[in-house]
Amino acid sequence: MTSDSHAVKIVIPGDVLYPSSELRRPGKGTYELHGSIYSSLAGFVFVKEEKQRERTIEVIEVRRSEVGHDHVVPYIGGVVTARVTSIGQRFAKCALICVEETPLPGGAEFGALLRREDIQATDKDKIDLARCFSPGDVILARVISFGDNQTSFLLSTAEDELGVVSAVAESGERMLPVDWVNMQGVKTGVKEPRKVARVPKMNQLIG
Amino acid sequence: MTTRDAAPPVGDPDGDCFVIDQDEETKRMARAAKDQELAKKVMSSAATLVRASNGLPKTADNYALLRSFGAFSELVEQQEKRVASLISRVLSSAGSRVRLPRVDRNADFEHFYDRVIEANDGIVERAGIVLDELERSRRGVQVKVPKAVIDAESTRRTLSGGGTRPAVAGLGTRLSMGGDTVSGSGELHTAKQRDQARIARVSATIVKPQKAFGFGASIDNSSSKYLPIMKQKHHAMERRKVEGLVVRDEDGAERANASAAFASDEAVEAHPYAYELDHDECPEEQLKSVEPQKYGTMESTPLTVVDTLDGLKKLVETLNKEKEFAIDLEAHSHRSFSGIVCLMQISTRSEDFIVDPFPLWSHMHLLNEPFSDPNILKVFHGADSDVIWLQRDFNIFVRNIFDTFRAMKRDQGWTKFNLAALVERFCDGHQLQKEYQLADWRIRPKFPSIDMPPLPADYVSYARGDTHFLLYCKDMLRERLLESGNEQANLMRAVYTDGVELSRKLYEKAEFDADGYRSLISTRKNFNNRQLYALAELWRWRDATAREEDESTTYVLPSHMMIHIAEALPREMQGILACCSPVPILVKQHLIQLHRIIYAARDRPLEKTVTLSTRTTGTQGAERGLFEAMVDEANRMTKIKSVLRSSLDFTHCAFNEEIGAMIKMHEEDKVGIDEKPVTDTFLSVIGVFKVEEEGMEEKPKKKEKKKKQPVAEKNDEDSITARLAAINTALEEWATPYERYSIALQESEKKREEARIAEELKRKERGNVDKEGRPLFSHHDPVVCRKPVFKDEAVETIDINKRKEGDEDGLLTADGKGLKRSAEGKWDESQILTKKKLKLMEKKRKAAADWSVEGPSQKKKEKTDDGKKKAVKKEEPQEEEEDGEVDDDEEEVEKKPFNYAEYDPKALFELSQDEANAQTYSPHNGSGRYVQNARGRGAKRGKHGGHTRAVGMSMSFGGRGGRGGGDRGGRGGQRVILPPQFRTVTTSLVIIHSIRMTSGQLRPIKSDMGFIARADGSCSVSAGKSVAWASVNGPGDSHPTRRHGDKLYVESSYRTAHGDAEDTPFNSLLRTALKHTVHEKFFPRAAIQVTVHEMQLDGSMCALALTAAGIACLDAALPMRAPFCGVQKNDEYGRFKVVRVAGELVADPDARMEEKADAQFDFAISTERQKGDEVMDA
Incomplete structure (x- = not known):
């Protein structure tokens, strides 16, 4: 060369x-x-x-450049950032946004599943999924399995530091965590239950 | 525990026998009574002892506490000494001395304990022995107690299967094994056993009858085929001569004088009576029902022993007159290769004969006359082997057989089919002695020259019994079969057919099977090639020796010993001997030969067996993250991976000059590596390269990108850039959830560490006075004044008097919503409050909002407090809730109603002191509480604080976003210089160009990268008027139906000018190319989408499409092993098309020329310059 x-x-x-x-x-x-x-x-x-x-x-x-854009694929054990797209009785469907620190390209969004029993480590059967997540939430989760041909990646939030990072209330406003199981709308003050991630608040804008 | 008073029982010290004396008796009784009383006393005191010792305090229940008191420990030590001395006294009186342990040494105590246990065991053992003696003496049996507890190894020979069989049944086998001595283990009490031992001794030293009687010569063990030698064929049937049979040969000549072989169409058969047996028919008398004729008793039936020629002739005469007779044979197979018949028993209705074949060996054929007479019925039981033996040894062939075994099979109601069952059923339950079945029948009743004991009577009677009852049993069976059969006596006829089948059997000599040894080790042991060789040779040697010496192979060398030798491959001769126990005589004799075999086997080179070994996957440096570890693992070279089929893979060549040169170049040329390059677009830098032939100009492009220094060229761009930069920085400062997560993780790690350290500290403080580490109790401590620990001066002290309602402990703050500062310092709510209070607090907390709704200015005063509180909280190493925790004091601040009209996004959020001051968040001068190491968790943080931008905001990628904003000219005008790899393609085109062709035939190739913003990678390639576009997306999620496990899936769609083409050769080419170049394992369960559009058709479309796809993959930054491009392929050899149009050669023809071509010439090109005609695969 x-x-x-x-x-x-x-x-x-x-x-x-x-x-x-x-x-x-x-x-x-x-x-x-x-x-x-x-x-x-x-x-x-x-x-x-x-x-x-x-x-x-x-x-x-x-x-390619200083800040590398690596092609990443979610791997088992990695912590991913996902957005909940739909809620069911037994699981929540999510779309992966980032894998650890690398954002996934917007074109091909990986789909993932978060099962009810993988939300918490304890009290697995007493969980009500609707009180943990809601469509549109951004969550931190860990990939626990690739899933088979029918299902997509399986996620788990069974740790303190995993869970909802940012959420939008039903009214459409942003919500902030109140405690580990609740979030409150900033304008209306309405509380909604979520499984909140135990991560520090570092951003002044959104949270 | 025995005491000194307990004396061993009176009597013989050996306990052999017991002398009974009246006086002694009474004395003994008295003593016994006393002993019993004593024993009872001992038992009761032992029980008390156990109870008392259980009452002592154990470690679990505050033994340590008690021990800390001086008086207790003194007492304990005294008692320890006492108890130990008592124990040792007792034990020494019982016969074993145990040393007293020192009280303060634990090891001593353990040792003491062990000794006590040992001594106990010894006592119990002795007691057991004595009790046994007593038992025996009471029974009064004359038993010799063995002197040694363990017997010396008995010399009784074990059988080949290991283990000794009980004397009676095994004697036969023992006797028949010959060879070394038979042991006298001294327990032959019965006369029978003594007899058998004697016989065994005799048979061991017997001369082989083959030698003694001289018929060994007639035994042919060679591998030649068995041919029956018949001096005279008795009862031969007239063969019908075939009349008028003319044999014509192929050559057409008639052979009038056809040889005997052609005279008939019957083949020459080995069995001399084959023809006869074919035409034999069952005599009618045999199918008739006749009253069974009972046998005579053994005593009344005369027994004749035939061992002379005269006797034999007389026997033949007698038999010829009979209508039926029963026969049985006894054979021996151990000391003969193929076996010899030792005895023949014949019974007629009135007489029993025992024929000794040894002296009459060569004359036995005379018996062929009655045996092959089709009108005389010969009755056997289980004739399968008898018939063979007769043929083998005497050339006697049998016709007209009734096998009672087969008849029993055809009959109903038999569970066992042996002779004993038959005789038992029909002959009044007579039990045949079957022990002699396996006996050595070579022992002779009479020997002309050697003094031999006569054949024992039981041997004789056993032999007789085999045939004596057979005729009667045959009668009975016949009746049964006729009864249960039909009018044609089908069952009897069937039995006759069975007999004919038996007669047809022909003896075949045992051939040597060179591979027979394999079946010996098939189920077990994996032998390596040396051992196999040794085994094969031993097998061969054994067979050869056996044939030569006329011994059975088992006698020469038993199989298990042979396997053992082959396995062990002993180096010396003694080793071979050691493998065999007992050593066969022939092995001893041929030891040198065997040793030579083993030596040769050991010399052979060991062939390695290929085993598949799985590499252990190691992750080197798990701290770098799982994905990187995966990458490393995938990067690591394995033997399997090294076989790449890509032609760009040079591993199969020993040396490739290109690569070699490159390496050298790289070694010296390290310039410019360490510098961080500009963050321009890829293409802007690629404009550096010039390709002289193409004559393209370079046009360095400066695109709108985030730069540190604004570009000085264009002024109006300056402000735009600056503004963009500002937006970028603002956006970059947003901490992604993952970053927050990693920080939280680190925090919790740190907290755990600190907690652990605190725990250790606490533990150390607590109990380190005692130098042995025993826990200290507070009553030992000097009185200490412990001051309460307060971290904050401005803290409320707990005032008991000022208690609020519901707060008896004075722990809650004034409003009852949280713990007081002091309490908070030490306790967590859940620890000190009751459940009810906890719930109360929860409720109160939730009623209050997390934050105040004032603007930031109002909260300045409280902010300081908050700030301080927050600072306080930070220092305390506790598990803390973060911002979710309610600060009680906030409630007291007056609230200003929120003005929704003016939107101030900051109004809703708390800012810490620093934040309020700084108004910008920066991790470097932030709250001070979090880890300042921006390089968390292996993240590569560069200049920008390392925040990864979200996709849509990225500006730095290969020309996507930034390029869209810049002033890009039209596509046509932009020309990209191809990197050198592509140069080879163009240069080879040039080569062809230079080969006597019309000039200017090669169309210029242009390509453009990254012009599709949405795609991950895109490229357009044009050659003359042909244009193809390609775009690559991925890797992304694949459709569920197309998930291929853990490999990459390539979805390619090829859109022609006229429509979509699903299944073009392009797709398979592309897939192959991608399979060979992309690291598939990196992308499990992902898919790459490649779309190619044919924009303009003018020939060579496929190649262009491939090239476009290849460059698009480069643009998409897919990890690849090498770039690929397409070459116009006309057939599978990848030859370049050159057509001749109007007499001129044209390379790279376009569509028009292709149509008008006269001829096509194919050329192949490759990257290697030396050879010009090698195939290059695309």
Whole structure:
């Protein structure tokens, strides 16, 4: 590859980047094959340092831009941000928005299911799903299974830190958490029951 | 516990026998009574002891507490010493000395305890022994108590299956095994056993009758086929000569003088009587019902032993006159390869004969005359082997057989079909002694030269019994069968047919099966190739030796020993001997040969058996996140993965100059890697590359993008950029739910850590005075004045007098809605309030709103309080509710009604002190409570605080959003320089171009990326007038019906100019290409959508479409192994089409030219420069 005045390393898939060694690790956008690290994306080469048990390891990455847009697929055990689309008796259908920190592309939305018994860790049969979620809520959940051909991903909010992050009341106004099982509309003050996630409030705008 | 007073019983110290004496008797009784009393006393005191010791305080119930008192511990120690000394005294008097333990050493006590248990066991054991002796002595049996408790290994030989069978039944097998000594284990009490032992000894040393009588020579163990040698064929049937049969050969010549072989159409059969048996018919008398003739008694029936030629001839005469006679044979198979007949028993109605074949071996064929007479009925029981034996040894063939076994099978009502059952039913319940079935029948009644004990009487009677009753039983069976049969005596005829079938049996020599050893180890043991070789060779050796020495293979080397040797592959000769117990004589003799075999086997190279090993999946650095771990795992090279079928995969070549060169280049050329590149669009930077041949200009594009420094080129763009930047920053500051989640996780982690540390601290403070770590109790402590811990000065102290109603403990605040500050510091509500009060508080809290509805200015005063409170709360390491918690004091603030007319979004939200001041949220100078490490959980946070933007707001992706806003010219004018990989395609086109072709035939290729904003990746490729567009979306969710498990699913749709094409070769090509290049495992259960539109048709559409799809995939940033492109394929070899139009060669023809072509020439191109004609797969 010729490098020019910009002195940037541009690669396309299949280009050899480095010979593999103990001090180098293939990161995102690269793969290792028979002693060399190849690129698997068309983009720029980034090298990052990483500390791992008293030694620094270079991480070779190839990215389209600084802020990488990785193609991610929800994986089992990962925490996802989802929006509840519909509520049933036994489960709630959700559409995944983000996987951990990467937003999913808007075109292909993954669908997921949140079953009634996966909402809480305790008292599983006494849960009323309508009092935990409502369509339009944004929730944090954990993917627990891929599901089979008929069903989609299965989610679970059976942890303190998982649950509803932001919700809209029936009247259409935003709601803020009151306690762990209730949210209250900001304008009307009407309370609605939700399973609230135990996450800190950090945003001044929405919550 | 025995005491010294208990004496062992009087009498023989061995306990052998017991002397009874009157005087002694009374004395003994008295002593016994005293003993009993003593025993009772001991028992009762033991019970008291147990009860008392159970009453002692145990560890569970405050033993530690009691122990902390001095008096108690002193007492305990004293008593410990006393008890230990008592125990050791008692034990020493019982015969085992135990050392006293030191009180303060725990290890000693354990040891002491063990010794006590040991001593107890010893005492009980001795008591048991003595009791046994008493028992025996009481019974008065003369029993010799063995001196040693464990017997020396008995020399009684075990059978091949392991274990010894009881003497009687096993004697036969023991006797017949020959070889080494038979043990006298000293327990042969019965005469029978003694006899058998004697016989066994004799048979062990017997000379083989084959040698003694000289007929061994006639036994042929070679592998040649068995041919019956008949000196004279008795009772041969006249063969009908076939008249007038002319044999014509293929060559047409008539053979008038046809040889005997062609004279008849009957084949030459091995069985000499085959023809006769075919034409034999059942004699009518045999089917008639006759009154059964009872047998005579054993005593009354004369028994003749035939062992001379004269006797034999007389026997033949006698038999020829009879109408029927019964026969049985006894054979021996251990000391002979194929077996020898040892005895023949014949019974007529009036006489019993026992024929000794050994002296008459070569003359036995004389018996063929009566045996093959079709009019004399021969009665057997179970003739299957008898017939064979007669043929094998004596060349005697039997015709007209009645097998009582088969008859029993055809009859009804039999459960057992052996001779004993038959005889028992019909012959008044006579029991045949069956022990001799397995005996060694080679022992002889009379020996000319060797002094031999006569055949024991029971042997003789057993032998007789086999045939003596047979004729009568045959009669009875015949009657039964005639009764139950029909008018044609079908059952009898069936029995006759059975007999004919038996007569037809022909003896076949046992052939050596070279692979026979495999069945030995089939069910078990996996032998490696060495062991298998050894086993095969041993098998061969065994067979050869057996044939040569005329011994059975079991005698030469039993199978289990052979397997053992093959398995062990012993290095020395002693090893071979050690594998066999007892060692067969022939093994000893041929030890060297065996050793050579084993040696050769050991020398053979060990062939490895292929086992599939599964790699353990390790995650290196789980802190980096599951997905990355998955990526790493998928990245790791495995043998299976290394077989890639993509032609761009160079692993199958030893060296590829391109890659090699690249590596070298990379080593030196490390410039520019570490710098963070510009965040321009991809294409803007790609404009760097020039391709001289194409003559394209570079046009660096500066698109509207978020930049740190505004672009200096265009001024009006400046403000727009700045504004966009501001919006971006504002939007970026929004913390995504996931970020909040990760922070919360960290917080809880920290809290747990702190809680743990506090717990440890508390524990240490509590009880560390005692140097052994025993818990301290407060009555030990010096009096300590413990001050209450207050964190906040401005806190209300609990005033008991000022109690409110409903708040007896003085814990609630003035309005009863929450805990007081002091209480809050230490206790949680749920801990100190009753349920009713909790509910009350809940209700009160819910009645109040979480926040006040004033604007921020009003709340300044309270804010400070809040701020401080919040600060207070932050420091306390407790599980806290966050903003959901009601602050009591807020209630007291006066409320201003909310003005809905003016919307101030900030009015509704609490701001902490810092926030109120700062008005902008920034994680870096925030509430101070949260983790400042913006790099949580492995997130890559760059310059912008690392917040990932939501999709719609992203501006930095490959030309999507930003490009839409910029001034992009028309598509046609933009030209993108292709990266070098594509250069190869174009250069190869150039090569062809240079091969004697008309110039300018290659159409210029143009392509454009990212022009479809909605798609993840898009590209348009045009070659001349042909244009194809491609767009790629994904990976995303797939349709439920098309979920393919854990691999990527490719949905491709190809839209031609005239309509959609579902199933084009393009689809399969694309799928193949994607399968080979995209890392499928990264996207389980996801799907990629590829859509290609043919915009303009002018030839080479498929290739263009593929190229477009390939570049679109690049644009969509799909992780791929290599880019792919399409080459116009006309057939499956991927040859480039060159057509000849009007005498001129044209490469890359368009549609018009394709139509008008005279001929087509196919060329193949590849990326490797050396060889120009290799196929490149698309």
